[in-house]
C-alpha cells in the first residue's frame with residue numbers, strides 16, 4: 001500500500017519540547033494524513049485496511065475524506 005498526498009511546505013520545521021506527547025516522545029507523521037504535520041495526530045488509523053500493491057488518494061488528504069484507488073502518483077501542472 002501507498003498513498004498520494006500533497007505537501008506545500010518548502011522547508012523544514014523545528015521541533016521542541018512542546019511537541020512531546022505525554023510520554024515524553026515526539027511522534028512524527030509518516031502516513032502524510034495528519035492535520036498537525038509534521039506530528040502524528042492518529043489519522044494513520046484510516047490506513048489500517050489499505051491493501052498491499054494499491055495506491056490510494058484521500059480527498060483533500062484528509063483521513064476522513066473519501067478514499068479512492070489511483071493508478072499511481074499523479075503530477076499536476078502548476
Ligand code: FES
Nearest residue numbers: 029030031040044
Ligand atoms: S503517522 Fe500520520 S497521523 Fe500518525
